[in-house]
Amino acid sequence: MKFTDSLTNLFSESKTENSVNNTNNTNNNNNANKDLPLQLSMEQPIESTQQFFSWFSKIEEDMEKGQEDIYRHFLNTLKIYKETCDLILTEIDNTTNLLDKLDTNYQFVENKTKTLKQACESLVAEQNHLSDIANALNKKLSYFTEVDSISQLFNNNDENVCLKQQFIPALNKLDKCLEFLKNNSDFKDVDMHIMRYRHCLAKGMSIIKTYFVNEMMNVLVDVRKEILPTDEPDPNKLKLYVYDRFHQESSQLQILIREIEDRCTIYQEFIEDINSCYDAYFSVRRQLLTPVIINHIQSLSNPPSLLVVARKGCYYMIKLFIDEYKLFFEIFDSGEEEFKNYLKSLASNLYDYIRPMIIHENRIDTLSELCRVLLSNLTEVNTISHRKKEDYELKLSFLVINNILKDAQQRLAFRAQSFIKQDIEGFKxxxxxxxxxxxxxxxxxxxxxxxxxxxxxxxxxxxxxxxxxxxxxxxxxxxxxxxxxxxxxxxxxxxxxxxxxxxxxxxxxxxxxxxxxxxxxxxxxxxxxxxxxxxxxxxxxxxxxxxxxxxxxxxxxxxxxxxxxxxxxxxxxxxxxxxxxxxxxxxxxxxxxxxxxxxxxxxxxxxxxxxxxxxxxxxxxxxxxxxxxxxxxxxx
Known part of the structure; x- marks a missing residue:
């Protein structure tokens, strides 16, 4: 850039100088022409030939000089151009030298930069590697240190600690830690850490069980305050307190119970916890429903009629069982065998009421019709909708009807044999x-x-x-x-x-x-x-x-x-x-x-x-x- 500027200035000076010279030459010629009459009109007269020749020579020399000035001026201009060109070439050489030196320095800097870049990349890679190793170490170390913070959470005296947002994630952390420790049994003191985590997990399951049992008892106390066992069964109250109250609690309880159920297949010691939850639930439901069932059965027929009680009672119990089935599986996802035993205990109320009537019934027509009614309930029960398992309602109806049907069939067979003995064989x-x-x-x-x-x-x-x-x-x-x-x-x-x-x-x-x-x-x-x-x-x-x-x-x-x-x-x-x-x-x-x-x-x-x-x-x-x-x- 500097070289270009100097070259431009040089040409500008040369042009300016030429213009000045031309102007000067013109002015000199004009001055000479003006001076010529002056010289010709000398004040001193020529007195001799020698003076004339001297004067003439001088005049002639001046004229020649005036004619050669333009060439001299041009020659001077050429010299100036030559000097300028030499100067330019000198500058070009200097500039070329500078560019060569700059290129050499650039290559040097570029090589150094590449070397520095490679060194930085190597350092960054090593840093990332070390960071990954540090993260892996921290992650593996976390499997050994989580137990302290989780134990602090579980040892909280708050009865509703299982409702906190960090409770279930803490249980999931325990599962992950236990799985990691089991998969890396060659680590130091693994057995001790597994024992601590198992103890902490058992503590969490115990917290859920305790909360569930207390919640069931609280619901029982609240419902008993509203519905006394001696009260007449009001369908609206029964639906509100016996079912709606449990439906309101089911979503939260289901989340907690699922934590125990999911771990029962892995840890057998948690089966006792889920069984305690089953017992608490069935105990509360049994205490609430047994008086209601007895009152309803006693109000079915007045005076008691075997066919009416059997028909209406079986339909009522089957419908009740379906409602119980839906409610139970809104909270639990397992325990079908325990639920079946619970339904049998409810069905025993109807069975205990009907069985004496069957034993004292002597009419074959009534016993036969009773058996037909019970069998029809087994085949027609599929008209009522259910939550899952297409044949489960038939199983529920079987729980209600099976014992009653067996007694009715035995009584009918006994009366039929008596009829054959007396009215056919004994007829004369x-x-x-x-x-x-x-x-x-x-x-x-x-x-x-x-x-x-x-x-x-x-x-x-x-x-x-x-x-x-x-x-x-x-x-x-x-x-x-x-x-x-x-x-x-x-x-x-x-x-x-x-x-x-x-x-x-x-x-x-x-x-x-x-x-x-x-x-x-x-x-x-x-x-x-x-x-x-x-x-x-x-x-x-x-x-x-x-x-x-x-x-x-x-x-x-x-x-x-x-x-x-x-x-x-x-x-x-x-x-x-x-x-x-x-x-x-x-x-x-x-x-x-x-x-x-x-x-x-x-x-x-x-x-x-x-x-x-x-x-x-x-x-x-x-x-x-x-x-x-x-x-x-x-x-x-």
């Missing part, structure tokens, strides 16, 4: 009553035949004949009604009707194996009673009448008990027309078993136990009947 009919029964049975059969004929006629004629038939039957209404009441409508023998009655009441309400045993006993006693009556008819009338009575009742009985293998459906009595046997008697000599298809008009289905035991006996009776009919036809 006199000859007079048997003749009346046969007369009524024949009257009913004719009435059925007449009714079938009337169905083929027009509606008006059928109505007329029906009215006539009704009037005809009214004449013998006293005998007919008596037989209908005593002997089951006149067509079914009483033991047969009673057997079907008891099977109907037992089917699908007791255990299948128990049903099969009782059914087999009832069917066998019914068959023996039919055989006994057939022998009695044989004494009073003929052998054919005896065999026809036995075949008819056995066929009716077989048809009626067949649906018990699937679903019991009460069908109309099957009519057996003896005239049909007369028309085809000659065609069944070679195949006696075909009499079943003839009498029933269809193939008789295979019937499994217990009715299958009658097949051999029934076939034997039919064979005897066929032989008797053939003899009768041959004689005719």
């Amino acid at each position: 009919i006199s000859d007079k009553d048997l003749i009346g029964f046969l007369r009524i049975s024949e009257s009913v059969r004719k009435a059925n035949l007449q009714q079938q004929k009337l169905q083929k006629q027009d509606a008006s004629l059928k109505r007329l004949i029906s009215e006539t038939q009704i009037n005809t039957h009214n004449k013998n209404s006293e005998d007919y009604d008596l037989g209908k009441v005593i002997y089951g409508g006149g067509e079914w023998y009483p033991t047969l009707q009673r057997t079907l009655y008891i099977l109907t009441k037992l089917y699908h309400v007791i255990n299948q194996n128990v049903f099969e045993d009782i059914a087999e006993e009832a069917i066998e006693q019914c068959r023996l009673s039919l055989v006994e009556v057939a022998n009695q008819i044989y004494r009073l009338k003929t052998k054919v009448d005896s065999q026809l009575f036995l075949v008819k009742n056995l066929l009716l009985f077989r048809e009626r008990i067949a649906p018990f293998d699937a679903e019991f459906i009460h069908k109309e009595a099957l009519d057996v027309d003896i005239n049909t046997i007369k028309d085809v008697a000659l065609g069944i000599l070679n195949n006696p078993e075909s009499i079943l298809s003839v009498l029933l008009g269809k193939t008789v289905p295979n019937i499994s136990s217990p009715s299958s035991n009658m097949d051999a006996r029934q076939l034997n009776v039919l064979n005897k009947l066929i032989l008797s009919l053939l003899r009768f036809l041959l004689i005719k």
